[in-house]
Amino acid sequence: MDHVAHSKLTDTWDRYNQVRIAGDKRTANKILVDYIALLKQQDEQEIKIFVDHICSLTLEIDDKIIANNGTEVSDRDTRIQHPLFKEIILPVLKKQYQKGSPKHIKWIGQLEQFFYSDNTTTNTFLKELNISEYFEARYFFEKSFALDNSQKTLSLLLNRIAKDINYYVHELPTVVLAEPEFLEKELEIFRLYLQQFDNKNIWEVSLSEWELIAKHWKLHVAAKDEYGDFEDYLKANGIKFF
Structure with a gap:
């Protein structure tokens, strides 16, 4: 340039x-x-340099997923807005995904807000990458972690799985929004990744609670004719999660 x-x-x-x-x-x-x-108007390498720079500034500092447009995002000195994402960043991410770059694959997951807000662009992007499912940040974190075993990526992955699990149990004590077998499988996956995480202790309380919920949710479903909803089961057995 x-x-x-x-x-x-x-x-x-x-x-x-x-x-x-x-x-x-x-x-x-x-x-x-x-x-x-x-x-x-610049060449491909110059555009990639810009993309790497802005993504590093916005995504690598605190290793978070950009999930909203609140003031925490909008008031930053550097911000990614949708036109920039769609026209400049996305083509670079697509090419780097195809090259197997773990950093860029991780960034795709962190930019989930933009994918969720533009179905047409997202569907085209996934089709070009031969991904037949819907967009899921977790998929990209798993793929990135499989390539370089980064603890930062693993932290993002654990947080994303935890977000899913917390959604399944957020209507307690009335119901769990997942079949017992599915919830157990999710916990098994979480435990497998947690074994590779350096800061396992930060998840001990949450994991213990999820495991207790999963245990009693399975027992409740197996004996659902004996109780009303899950809350009735918990009261009858003197169980409290909170």
Whole structure:
């Protein structure tokens, strides 16, 4: 990239962020369109350098999944917005997925918010990668971890599985939103990954509680004719989870 192009890109990007943080969304969005057009004029390697830089800034610092558009995200000095994701970041992620880059595959999972908010783009992306299922961040974390056994990726994976399990049990004490066999399988998968995690102790309490829930949910389903709902079973047997 020549000096003039580099300066123009840098100036446009800085101006976009300044205007965005100041709260002028309309003007910021117009500047972002200009920036994307300028960036598309650069060669493939320059675009990848930008993608790696912005994803590192937004995803590697705290190793979180971008899951909302709240002020925690919008007020950051650097932010990924959907046009940038769709037109610049996604093509790079697709190519790096095909090359088997664990870092980029992990980033796909961390960017789940963008995939959930644009079904057409997501379906096209998955089809191009020969993934027949719906988008699931967990799939990408598992694939990334299988490639490099990163503890950071494993932490993301455990948190994502935990989020699923917590969803299954969030209507307690009335019901568990999963069949007993399925819940047991999820816990088995969680335990297998947890064995490879350096900070196992942070999950001890949650895992013990999930295992107790799974045990009694299975017993309740097997004897459901003897009780009303799960809450009746728990009361009859003097069991409290909380």
